[in-house]
Amino acid sequence: MVKKGEDSIVIELRNVERHYHMGDNIVRAVDGISIKVKQGEFIAIMGPSGSGKSTAMNLVGSLDSPTHGHIFLDGEDVSRLEESDLAQVRGRKIGFIFQSFNLIPNLTAKENIMLPMMFQGLEIEEREKVAEDLLKLVNLEDRMNHYPGELSGGQRQRVAIARALSNNPDVILADEPTGNLDTKTGEIVLEFLDKLNKEGKTIIMVTHDPNLAQKHAQIVYWLKDGKVEKITRKKK
Amino acid sequence: MIQDYFEIAFKNLKHRGIRSWLTLLGIFIGVMAVVALISLGSGLKLAVASQFGLSSTELISVQAGGLNFGPPGSYVANPLTTKDFDAIKRINSVKQAIKRNMRSGKLEYNNKVVFGYSASVPDGNDRKFLYDQLDLTLLQGRMLKDGDLGKVVVGYNFYADKVGLDKSVTVGKKVLINNKSFEVIGVVDKRGSFIYDNLVLMNEKDMQDLFAYGDVVDIIAVLPRDKTNLDKTKTDIETVLRDRRNVKVGKEDFKVSTPESSLAQINKILNGVQIFIAIVASISILIGAIGIINTMTTSVLERRREIGIMKAIGATNSQIFFQFFIEASLLGLIGGFIGAFFGTLIGLAGTAGINTWIGASIKPSISFALIFFSLLGSFLLGGIAGIVPALDAAKQNPVEAIR
Numbered sequence: 001m002v003k004k005g006e007d008s009i010v011i012e013l014r015n016v017e018r019h020y021h022m023g024d025n026i027v028r029a030v031d032g033i034s035i036k037v038k039q040g041e042f043i044a045i046m047g048p049s050g051s052g053k054s055t056a057m058n059l060v061g062s063l064d065s066p067t068h069g070h071i072f073l074d075g076e077d078v079s080r081l082e083e084s085d086l087a088q089v090r091g092r093k094i095g096f097i098f099q100s101f102n103l104i105p106n107l108t109a110k111e112n113i114m115l116p117m118m119f120q121g122l123e124i125e126e127r128e129k130v131a132e133d134l135l136k137l138v139n140l141e142d143r144m145n146h147y148p149g150e151l152s153g154g155q156r157q158r159v160a161i162a163r164a165l166s167n168n169p170d171v172i173l174a175d176e177p178t179g180n181l182d183t184k185t186g187e188i189v190l191e192f193l194d195k196l197n198k199e200g201k202t203i204i205m206v207t208h209d210p211n212l213a214q215k216h217a218q219i220v221y222w223l224k225d226g227k228v229e230k231i232t233r234k235k236k
Numbered sequence: 237m238i239q240d241y242f243e244i245a246f247k248n249l250k251h252r253g254i255r256s257w258l259t260l261l262g263i264f265i266g267v268m269a270v271v272a273l274i275s276l277g278s279g280l281k282l283a284v285a286s287q288f289g290l291s292s293t294e295l296i297s298v299q300a301g302g303l304n305f306g307p308p309g310s311y312v313a314n315p316l317t318t319k320d321f322d323a324i325k326r327i328n329s330v331k332q333a334i335k336r337n338m339r340s341g342k343l344e345y346n347n348k349v350v351f352g353y354s355a356s357v358p359d360g361n362d363r364k365f366l367y368d369q370l371d372l373t374l375l376q377g378r379m380l381k382d383g384d385l386g387k388v389v390v391g392y393n394f395y396a397d398k399v400g401l402d403k404s405v406t407v408g409k410k411v412l413i414n415n416k417s418f419e420v421i422g423v424v425d426k427r428g429s430f431i432y433d434n435l436v437l438m439n440e441k442d443m444q445d446l447f448a449y450g451d452v453v454d455i456i457a458v459l460p461r462d463k464t465n466l467d468k469t470k471t472d473i474e475t476v477l478r479d480r481r482n483v484k485v486g487k488e489d490f491k492v493s494t495p496e497s498s499l500a501q502i503n504k505i506l507n508g509v510q511i512f513i514a515i516v517a518s519i520s521i522l523i524g525a526i527g528i529i530n531t532m533t534t535s536v537l538e539r540r541r542e543i544g545i546m547k548a549i550g551a552t553n554s555q556i557f558f559q560f561f562i563e564a565s566l567l568g569l570i571g572g573f574i575g576a577f578f579g580t581l582i583g584l585a586g587t588a589g590i591n592t593w594i595g596a597s598i599k600p601s602i603s604f605a606l607i608f609f610s611l612l613g614s615f616l617l618g619g620i621a622g623i624v625p626a627l628d629a630a631k632q633n634p635v636e637a638i639r
Contacts, residue, residue, distance in 0.1 A: 063548055064635045083633070084553040091550015102545045102638065106251045107244070118240050119550040163549065 009075070010093075010170050010202050011037040011060060016069035016079075018055050029055040031226035032069070039170065042193070042203040044213035047223035054175075056223060057206040061173045062090045074170075091119050095164025099176035101156040103148040109159045110135065110144045116166045127166075134162035138192070154185035161192055172196060174205045178212070190216055238562075245563040249570070252535075256567070259531045262524025263571030263617065264578075267610050269517035271579025273510060275602040276586045280506065294463050295369060296470055297498070298324065298456040298477070300490050314481065314489050318451040323476050324458060329469040331461040334362040335453040337443055343436065344412035346403040354388075354413060354436045356443040369457070372432070377407035377422035384439050388413070389422035393433040396426070398592070413438075414446050466494045524571060525621040532564050532625035536632075543629055544637025553630040560626035561619055568618015569611060576610050 018030040030052045037043055037060075045060070047053040058064035059071060062078050065086075071079045073093055078086060095116075096102075103112045113131040122130075135141045138158035148156055157177065164172050174193060178186030194216060197203045207213050213220045214234065222229045249256075300316045321335045337356045342349050357363055359382045367379060380389055394405040405411065409420050413436065427433055438446075460469035473492050483489055493501070536543070543556055551559075580602055587600040 058635050061548070063638075083547075087547055087550055087552045087634075090548070096548050098545075098638070102541070102548075104542055104545065106247045111247075115546070116549040118237070119546070119552070119555055121237065124240070167550070 008039045009036050010039050010073070011035070011204070012070075012072040013056075013059060013066075014070045014072070016059055016066045016071060018052075018059060018064065019067045028226050030059060030066075033221075033223070033226070033228045035060070035221055035228070037171070037202060037204060039202055040197070040200055041219060042197045042205070042217045043219045043221065044217035045204065045206045045221050045223060046208070046210060046213045048208055051223040052226035053206050053208070053223050055226075057173065057175050057204075060204055061094055061096060062086050087119075091116055092167055093169050093171060095167070095169040095172045097157070097160050097164050097172065097174040097177045099179040101148070101153075101160045101180070103156055103159060103163070105148050108145045108147055109140060109151065109162075112148070112159055113163045113166050116163060120167055130166055131162070134165055135159075137165075138162045152185075153181050154188060157181060157185075157189050158192070161189070161196075165196070169201075171202045171204060174203065176207055177205065179207075241558050241562040242566070244559060245566050248563055249566060256531045256535075259527030260524065260567060260571035260574070262520045262522070262527050263568055263614055264524070264575040266517045266519075266521030266524055267572045267575025267614055268579040268582065269513055269520065271576050271602075271606060271610055272582035272586065273513045273517070274606055275580065275583025275600045280590070294459060294466070294495075296458040296460060296466060296473065296492060296494050298458060298473060298490060298492050299454070316453045316456060316490065318453055320477060320480060321453050321456055323480055324456055324473055327469070327472050327476055329461050329465075329472050330458050332362075332365055332459040333456055334358050334366055335456050336366075337440075337447070337449055337452070337454045339443065339447045339449070339454075341414045341446065344415075345401050345405060345409070348401045348403075350400050352399065352434050352436060354438055354443060354446070356440045357437050358440055365459070366457075369459075370432075372427075373425040375423045375425040377420070379422055380437060380439055382439075384421070385442060386416075386418055387421045387438070387442075388418045389424060389437040390420055391424050391433040391435045392426040393430075394420075394436075395423045399434060416446060418442075466496075470494055521617065524568075525617055528564055528567050528618055528621035529625060531567070532560060532622050533628065535563075536560065536625050536629045539629075540632055540637040543632045544634045544639075547632070547634035548638060556632070557626045557630040560629045561622050564622020564626065565615050565619035568621065569615040571618070572611050572614025575614070576607050579610075580607070 013033055013035040015032050015034055016030060017028065017032050020027045020029055033052075033056060035043075035045075035056075045053050045056055055064070059066055062071065062073060062081075065071075065081070065083075066079050069079065070077055073089060076089075078089060081089070103109075104115065107115065110128070110131045113134055114127040117127040117130060132141065132144070135144055138161055140155060140158055140162070143151060143155060143159075148159070151159065157180075161172075172193070177189055177193070181189060190212070193203050193205065203217075205213070205217060214232070218234050220232045220234075222232070298316065298320075300314060318335065321333065324330060325333045335358065338353050340351060341354055342351050357366060357380050363380075363382065372379070374389075375392065375395060377389070380387060388411070390405055390411075393399050394401070397404045405420055405423070407420055407423060410417050411420060412418075418438065424432065424435075443449075458469065458473065460466055462468065470492050474488070477490050477492070478485065478488065481489060546556060546559075583600040583602055
C-alpha cells in the first residue's frame with residue numbers, strides 16, 4: 001500500500017488494453033494507455049465519440065477489467081479481481097456521477113444516497129445521518145423524501161453527487177456530468193466538483209467538451225483511437 | 237441488512253404494474269384452496285359422519301340398489317320387500333330387525349310448501365326398539381304410539397323455523413303432508429343432524445296410506461345377536477339375500493352396511509373430493525411459481541440498468557442476488573397472504589353455511605399453524621421460483637447494463 005499524501009498515486013493504468021469481439025473482428029477500444037492519477041488532482045479524459053473514452057472510464061472506475069495491462073487502485077492491482085470483489089472495492093474508493101444521473105427511480109433522494117453505504121454494510125442510523133448531511137451539502141435537504149421523478153435535472157445530478165460522496169471515497173469519477181443539463185445548471189454542478197477538489201477529493205471527469213476539460217481540469221488526457229494522443233497541463 | 241432488502245423489495249413491489257400482481261393469481265388460488273379445504277374438510281367429514289346418524293355402532297342397515305348413493309326411498313329397480321325382511325328376521329345371527337320406509341313428500345304450513353322426508357315408525361315391540369335406537373329427546377309433546385293416526389312428530393328444525401316455513405311448528409298445530417292433514421303431537425329436540433332435525437315421523441299405516449308403497453321396504457335395520465361380530469351377521473344377510481334375489485357374488489343389487497363400512501364409504505368419497513381439490517391446488521401453486529419466475533425474469537430484464545447502477549455503486553453479486561431473491565419471496569408471501577385470508581373466509585362462511593343448511597354446529601378447523609405454514613410455504617415457494625432470475629440478475633455485467 002502506498003501511503004496517502006499529496007503525491008501518492010490513487011489510480012494507475014499501466015499499458016492497458018481493452019479489446020472487444022465484434023463478430024470475427026477484434027475492436028481495440030483501448031489500445032495501450034497509461035494514466036497516473038495523483039491524490040487531489042482534477043484530471044479530464046477528453047475525446048470525441050469512438051475515441052475509447054467510455055471504455056477508458058469503465059476501466060478507470062474498475063467497472064471493467066482490461067484485456068492486457070494492469071490497473072492499480074491505491075497501489076493494489078485490481079486488474080485480475082473478480083467482478084464481485086471489484087464491486088466492494090469500487091464502492092468504497094470511487095464515487096460515480098453519470099451523465100444520465102442513474103438514480104434508482106423507486107427510491108427517494110435520501111434512500112438513493114443511502115444505498116452505497118448499505119452495500120458497504122453500514123448501520124441504518126449512520127447511513128441516515130450521512131445522507132442527511134450530504135443532502136444539506138448539495139442544498140437539497142428540503143427534497144429529501146422526493147423521488148427522482150419529482151426532481152429537476154440539476155437536482156437529480158446533485159443527488160447523484162451526494163450519492164457519489166456517501167462512502168467518502170478518495171476519487172470521484174464523473175462521466176459527462178453536465179451532458180444532460182443546461183449550461184447554467186451544468187456550471188453549478190462543475191462548481192461543486194471544483195469545490196470538492198479543493199477539499200482534497202481526486203476528480204476524474206470524462207467529457208467530449210474541450211472547453212470544459214481545459215477550464216476545470218489540471219491535467220487533460222486527449223484520447224484518439226484508443227490511444228493517448230497528448231497530455232496537456234494547466235498552468236497555475 | 238436483511239431488513240434493508242425487505243424494505244427495498246417492498247418499494248419495488250409497490251411500483252409494480254398490475255401485470256405482476258396477476259401472476260400471483262396462481263399462488264392465491266392454490267393457497268386459498270388449501271386453506272379452505274383444510275379448514276372446511278375435517279369439519280365436513282365430521283358433519284357428514286354425524287349426519288348419517290352413525291353414532292350407533294351396533295346396527296347393520298340393508299338397502300336395495302347396490303352402488304347407490306341416493307337417500308333411502310330413492311327409486312331402485314329391484315326394491316327390498318317384506319318377504320326379504322321376513323327372511324332376514326329368520327337368520328340365526330340376527331337378534332332383531334325392523335323395516336322402515338322413508339319417502340319424500342311435500343309439507344304445507346302457514347301457506348308455505350316445503351319438501352322433505354317422512355319416515356315410518358313400526359308398531360309394537362319394533363317401535364320400542366326403534367325409539368331406543370334413535371334415542372330421541374322430546375322438546376314438546378309425546379312420541380307416537382300404536383294406533384295413532386293422522387298424527388306426526390316433527391324434527392327440531394320445524395320448530396326452530398329452519399326449513400323455510402317462516403313460522404314455528406309447535407305441538408297441536410295442523411300440517412298438510414301430500415294434501416292430507418296431520419296433527420303435530422311432538423317436537424324432537426335438536427340433534428345437530430339434518431336427518432333427525434328435518435324428519436317427520438308417522439306411523440306405518442299413515443305412511444302406507446299416503447305413499448302406497450305396497451310391500452316395498454326402503455331400509456331394514458338389523459341388530460345382530462353378537463355385537464362384537466357384525467361382519468358375521470352381515471355375511472349371513474348377504475348370503476340369504478343373494479339366494480332370494482338370485483344374484484351372484486359381486487353382482488349384488490342390495491347393500492348391507494355396518495357402521496364402519498358406511499363411515500369408510502363416506503370417507504372415501506370425501507377423500508376423493510379432497511384429493512381433487514388438492515390436485516387443483518397443486519396445479520395452481522405450480523402455475524403461481526411459474527408466474528413468479530416469469531415476472532421476475534421480466535423484471536431483471538427491465539431493471540438491467542438499475543442492476544448496473546447498483547453494481548457500479550458497490551453492490552456485490554450476492555447482494556444483487558438477495559435483493560431479487562427476497563423480492564420473489566415477498567411476491568409469494570403476498571399471494572399466500574391474500575390466499576390464506578380468502579381461504580379462511582371461505583372456511584368460516586362455508587362452515588356457517590353448512591350449519592344453517594343442515595342445522596348442525598360444526599366448528600371450522602382453522603389453526604394458527606395452518607395459516608403460519610401456508611404463509612411460510614408461499615414465502616419459500618416465491619424464493620425458490622426467484623432463484624434462477626436472481627442468479628441471472630447477479631450475473632449482469634455492470635458495463636453492459638449501464639450502457
